[in-house]
Amino acid sequence: MTYLAGEGMSGGYGGVDILHQCSIGVDKGEVAVVVGPNGAGKSTAMKAVFGMLELRQGRVTMDGQDISHLKPEQRVQLGMGFVPQSANVFTSMTVEENLEMGAFIRRDDISDTLSGVYELFPVLREKRRQLAGELSGGQRQQVAVGRALMTQPKVLMLDEPTAGVSPMVMDELFDRIIEIARTGIAILMVEQNARQALSIADRGYVLVQGRNRYTDTGAALLANIEVRKAFLGG
Amino acid sequence: MLIDLLNALALIGNFVLVPGIAYGSQLALGALGVTMVYAVLRFSNFAHGETMSFGAMVTILVTWVLQARGFGLGPLPTALLALPIGMIVTIGLCLGTDRLVYRYYREKKAVPVTYLIVSVGVLFFLSGLIRFIIGPKDQVFADGQRFIMKARAFKEMTGLDQGLAIKTSQGITVITAVMIVALLFWFLNRTRTGKSMRAYSDNEDLALLSGINPERVVMITWIITGALAAIAGTLYGLDKGYKPFTYLGLVLPIFASAIVGGVGNPLGAIAGGFVIAFSELLVTFAYKRVVGYLTPGDWVPDGLVQLLSTDYKLAVSFFILVIVLLIKPTGIFSGKTL
Numbered sequence: 238m239t240y241l242a243g244e245g246m247s248g249g250y251g252g253v254d255i256l257h258q259c260s261i262g263v264d265k266g267e268v269a270v271v272v273g274p275n276g277a278g279k280s281t282a283m284k285a286v287f288g289m290l291e292l293r294q295g296r297v298t299m300d301g302q303d304i305s306h307l308k309p310e311q312r313v314q315l316g317m318g319f320v321p322q323s324a325n326v327f328t329s330m331t332v333e334e335n336l337e338m339g340a341f342i343r344r345d346d347i348s349d350t351l352s353g354v355y356e357l358f359p360v361l362r363e364k365r366r367q368l369a370g371e372l373s374g375g376q377r378q379q380v381a382v383g384r385a386l387m388t389q390p391k392v393l394m395l396d397e398p399t400a401g402v403s404p405m406v407m408d409e410l411f412d413r414i415i416e417i418a419r420t421g422i423a424i425l426m427v428e429q430n431a432r433q434a435l436s437i438a439d440r441g442y443v444l445v446q447g448r449n450r451y452t453d454t455g456a457a458l459l460a461n462i463e464v465r466k467a468f469l470g471g
Numbered sequence: 472m473l474i475d476l477l478n479a480l481a482l483i484g485n486f487v488l489v490p491g492i493a494y495g496s497q498l499a500l501g502a503l504g505v506t507m508v509y510a511v512l513r514f515s516n517f518a519h520g521e522t523m524s525f526g527a528m529v530t531i532l533v534t535w536v537l538q539a540r541g542f543g544l545g546p547l548p549t550a551l552l553a554l555p556i557g558m559i560v561t562i563g564l565c566l567g568t569d570r571l572v573y574r575y576y577r578e579k580k581a582v583p584v585t586y587l588i589v590s591v592g593v594l595f596f597l598s599g600l601i602r603f604i605i606g607p608k609d610q611v612f613a614d615g616q617r618f619i620m621k622a623r624a625f626k627e628m629t630g631l632d633q634g635l636a637i638k639t640s641q642g643i644t645v646i647t648a649v650m651i652v653a654l655l656f657w658f659l660n661r662t663r664t665g666k667s668m669r670a671y672s673d674n675e676d677l678a679l680l681s682g683i684n685p686e687r688v689v690m691i692t693w694i695i696t697g698a699l700a701a702i703a704g705t706l707y708g709l710d711k712g713y714k715p716f717t718y719l720g721l722v723l724p725i726f727a728s729a730i731v732g733g734v735g736n737p738l739g740a741i742a743g744g745f746v747i748a749f750s751e752l753l754v755t756f757a758y759k760r761v762v763g764y765l766t767p768g769d770w771v772p773d774g775l776v777q778l779l780s781t782d783y784k785l786a787v788s789f790f791i792l793v794i795v796l797l798i799k800p801t802g803i804f805s806g807k808t809l
Contacts, residue, residue, distance in 0.1 A: 313682050
């Protein structure tokens with residue numbers, strides 16, 4: 238049984254369905270990547286798993302428990318961390334305050350987690366007194382991921398973490414994401430840079446128009462001629 | 472020559488500097504309340520002037536009870552003893568209006584302009600309520616020693632012709648304002664709850680993702696706003712006398728202060744308060760005697776050398792407000808978040 242799974246999800250905003258019987262999921266310590274053309278419902282599928290979308294059909298389970306009826310805040314309490322694509326840091330607060338706010342629901346000592354995040358992203362330790370709004374795009378993404386890690390989540394969901402960052406920073410971020418997965422956290426992410434993302438993926442989902450088109454390991458999808466032709470530019 | 476210069480300075484000190492610092496502090500405290508509501512609840516609370524009036528009214532009622540029973544603070548006004556109760560009741564009022572009025576619109580996700588009109592409704596309700604309870608007339612509640620420094624004492628001390636008086640209410644206003652502002656900044660920047668308010672004000676969705684409870688943030692905002700309103704209203708009443716209708720007129724300079732400084736930014740609210748207070752006083756001050764001291768005798772004109780009659784002092788706030796909105800709508804400190 239997959240640790241976190243959205244099964245047969247259908248639903249959308251307003252009357253029209255965006256997702257049709259869509260299923261995605263991830264196990265602990267794995268990286269799962271959702272790719273697909275623009276408008277395929279990638280972000281929507283992830284939002285559905287996180288509870289930001291009303292499902293008409295299907296369900297979301299975590300650790301075998303049905304969590305379909307829970308609000309996003311409640312899912313955070315259960316151990317889901319979510320990094321939105323945009324507006325994902327508190328721009329008027331310092332880096333350290335951002336991380337502290339990430340740990341808001343925790344009542345215990347957060348200093349170990351904090352130094353863990355600083356070890357993962359050393360540049361944040363240097364800039365911890367600086368306002369997050371003054372950082373570069375890549376550094377901001379690190380703050381955003383760090384903020385989500387502060388709750389000590391069991392699942393980390395990333396909506397296009399490499400949007401708007403340079404290729405070098407992107408490689409760096411992917412390396413960090415693999416590192417995070419190695420600590421036993423399940424990682425579910427949506428990516429625009431399909432080729433690079435699939436190369437680090439244990440599971441890959443190719444969505445087209447809200448439906449699952451291909452589902453396999455990342456390596457297998459990269460090797461699949463049809464997938465390469467249609468979605469990876471040959 | 473030097474004596475003339477010192478006399479001119481004492482004159483300006485007495486009629487502009489000292490009253491300006493006191494009035495600026497009162498405006499700053501009022502503007503802080505407006506800015507807190509704007510930063511967290513995202514609307515312009517026009518009822519804030521009446522909330523200040525309400526706080527002052529409760530404080531006055533409690534002061535009368537204390538005075539009748541013979542409690543007092545010696546040289547300090549008894550109102551300081553009554554102020555904590557005024558604050559608590561005003562906080563209750565704010566939480567009550569939120570529960571009965573604003574929460575409904577929050578759940579409906581109303582647009583800011585709806586809130587604004589709703590706050591005007593609350594304004595009218597409060598102003599009626601205040602007139603029901605304490606009446607429309609002026610009320611006297613200041614007691615204790617009136618002056619920290621009397622004009623005559625200053626003259627004797629310095630040998631100048633011009634006196635410099637500092638009222639007890641002015642001294643208390645400034646000291647209280649400094650303490651409250653320090654406390655507020657400490658709360659917003661150092662405590663977990665204060666930081667969560669800043670986070671909510673910065674990015675509501677992300678605050679929700681971080682497990683910050685919006686209803687709690689809203690509640691704390693109203694608690695701070697109510698306390699600030701009661702303090703500002705009471706200090707203003709102590710300094711200028713309590714007249715229920717003046718608090719409606721205060722809304723304009725308070726909003727001007729908040730907007731000039733950058734609405735939503737607490738630092739801006741304080742700076743804006745002083746900008747507005749000193750502009751009002753400098754524009755409406757009669758410079759005739761200052762000119763007399765600084766120029767040879769026969770240069771003094773017949774008029775008062777006053778740019779604008781004090782009757783028009785509200786126009787000063789309005790003018791500054793318009794200029795700021797035209798040139799730098801975000802205000803000095805580019806506000807929006809706490």
